[in-house]
Amino acid sequence: MNIRSLHRRPAVRYGLVVAGCALIVIGLDLFTNLMDRSRYLWDFVVYFDMAENGLVGNPNLWAPFVYRFLTPLLAGNLAALLSVSTETGFVILNYVGGIWQLVMVYVLAEHFSRRAWHAWTAVAAIALSLYQIKYMFWDVARPDPLAYPLMAIAVLALFHKRYGMCVAVSCIGLLTREFLIVPPIVLELLLLQDYWRTRSRATLRWMVFTFVLVSLFVIVPRALIPIYDTGQYVDPVNDPGSLKNLLRAPLSERRDFNFAFNLISYFLPVLLLLTPDRARRAWADLAGYRWFLLFFIVPVLVLTMYGGTDLSRFVTYLFIPLVMMLVVMLRHGIPAVEVLYMLVAVAIYNKIFLPIPDLLDPIxxxxxxxxNRVNVVTLMRLYEVAAFMVGAVLLRGLLVLAARRNSNMAPEQAEQGA
Known part of the structure; x- marks a missing residue:
């Protein structure tokens, strides 16, 4: 039995995928330093406190971090079960979440292309995003490592019309990150479209069920868990004064600039490979997913705008459309050297092999x-994007010239042979 036939077996194939993703996560961890937590009082203080002291009778609970209790409680229980530090408990979850996330990216990519190297390219592009995995090994107490794979599972369930699984996974995910409200929103809008056409009672029942169950997972934790204070960017219940951010955020030119900057930065893997012809083909290939993309991207952008200060971390929840766009472009025969250039450029731009600094301004x-922090460094980052884009165009030009030269040489060689 040769390796190729062995690879066709699902158990073997996905075993190799898990192993490959594990090696990528281990490699990223090796290139990542650990935050010196003694320097700061950030979100991780609340997450560590929840992991060590739980929710019941804890007087130090802050919104919205307390509503993401699943990750810290799991980390705390892991630490107690294995007799290790709380920090180690979070690191274990980061490994589980990181590997699981990349495996689900592979599965998502397979939904759009059966070629393994297309899926691995998508995995590499996501892994090389600073905040997707590397940052989580620096600031270990973030809840996102479990939220990303749950988001991918919910979306895949939606694609396969397994609505119950989509809703269930999203509800669990809401206990890790608010962005897991997006798959149910997409589901409701798609069901609404279907109901508008068919007036199906079954569709209406699914809409009501989804709305009620998801609402419970949003409302009940906020109603039952007492908090000490709130750090939520827009919190009409605990801080009515924060409602001014509904206008302040989008009207801030600097914040809007950074909003656009982060979108460009995150979608760099797609932008480096994009041409007008590839864009047209990708748009055609995604004909059956255009409403999904609209219904998915808009809520993520809204949550990014009003989620708080870390815009660059929030845009990472667009990894679903990023993978979709990347894979459908790859299906049309992008040269390997272009793909390699893209991955190298993304790794350099995201500083994957550099340590994250421990001083506030450099961080x-x-x-x-x-x-709304815009300075010389921000502009230099945009120059980096522009330089990589120019490099991509020049590389494509060189490939065209090389192809023409080869095509011109072929008749001459044929004549000489004759």
Whole structure:
């Protein structure tokens, strides 16, 4: 039995996928330093406190972090079960979540292309995003490592019309990150379209069921868990004064600039490969997913705008459309050297092999795009994007010239042979 036939077996194939994703996550961890937590009082203080002291009778609970209790409680229980530090408990979850996330990216990519290297390219592009995995090994207490794979599972369930699974996974995910409200929103809008056409009672029942169950998972934790204070960017219940951010955020030119900057930065893998012809073909290939993309992207952008200061972390929840766009472009025969250039450029731009600094200003400028902070570093980051884009265009030009030269040489060689 040769390796190729062995690879066709699902158990073997996905075993190799898990192993490959594990190696990628281990490699990223090796290139990542650990935050010096003694320097700051950030979100991780609340997450560590929840992991060590739980929710019941805890007087130090802050909104919205307390509503993402699933990850810290799991980390705390893991630490107690294995007799390790709370920090180690979070690191274990980061490994589980990181590997699981990349495996689900592979599965999502397979939904759009059966070629393994297309799926691995998508995995590599996501893995090389600073905040997707690397950052989580620096600031280990973030809840996102479990939220990403749950988002991918919910979307895949939606694609396969397994609505119950989509809703159930999203509800669990809401206990890790608010962005898991997006798959139910997409589901409701798609069901609404279907109901408008068919007036099906079954569709109406699914709409009501989804709305009620998801609402419970949003409302009940906020109603039952007492909080000490709120750090939520827009919190009409606990901080009515924060409602001014509904207008302040989109009307801030600097925040809007960073909003656009982060979108460009995150979609760099697609932008480096994009041409007008590839865009047209990808748009045609995604004909059956255009409403999904609209219904998915808009809520993520809204949550990004009003989620708080870390815009560059929030846009990472667009990894679903990023994978979709990347894979459908790859289906039309992009040269391997272009793909390699893209991955190298993304790794360099995201500073994957550099340590994350431990001073506040360098941290905020390490990636750029924080809240309304625009400075020389931000502009330099945009110059980097422009330079990589120019490099991609020049590379495509060289490939065209090489192809023409080869095509011109072929008749001459034929004549000489004759």
């Amino acid at each position: 905020l400028d390490f990636y750029g795009g924080y809240d």
